[in-house]
Amino acid sequence: MHPDQRPAAVPHARAHATLIISGDSVSPEFWTAYFGMEPDRQISKGQPFLLPSGKLSSRPGKLGLWAVESKAAVRSDQLTPHLQYLRRRLGLPRGELRDLARTQGAKLALWCYWMNDTGDRVPDVPDDIRVMVETMGGTVEIDEYR
Amino acid sequence: MLGYDNNTFSDMLHEFKPANGLGPADNVIFHDDGSVEFNGQMLDDNIHSYAP
Secondary structure, three states: OOOHOOOOOOOOEEEEEEEEEEOOOOOHHHHHHHHOOOHHHHHHOOOOOEOHHHHHOOOOOOOOOEEOOOOOOOOOHHHHHHHHHHHHOOOOOOHHHHHHHHHHHEEEEEEEEEOOOOOOOOOOOOHHHHHHHHHOOOOOEEEEEE | OOOOOHHHHHHHHHHHHOOOOOOOOOOEEEEEOEEEEEEEEEEEHHHHHOOO
């Protein structure tokens, strides 16, 4: 391939979002069936799980975890497009989700990766999405890095 | 941190925390061998495992 034809390196994402359902009794298979999609990450308690490297963990999962990410599908340094993508992809809100999660003792959280490398970036979480998540019994978590 | 650039390390930590039942605001201490301490206790996990 000619050097000029190489795809430009994709810059590191400064924002993305992940819906994570986790807990001791969380069964990834249940949530895969419920949402009708394979997650981007999953852990079954007591079982080895896939690490970012693609290798299996040497330690068993400490909890159950089911996660769908926006990272691969959305390129934006702002959170809003990532959150809107997850809402569409997951068909949120879902009225029964709160009770389903509660029954399993599952925690539902919208993890927002936020790179504040300039020190003055303020994470944008639209009010309607925050209310939607809270109505489903979940939380919006800002995971900020500098 | 631990030989990783900031972007790589933040990605690693972003996956490490929920896999260990931690929240974003939970402060952890990293040791040179990759072991991780939280609330005075060593977690049964290693941050190096989350390298890409």
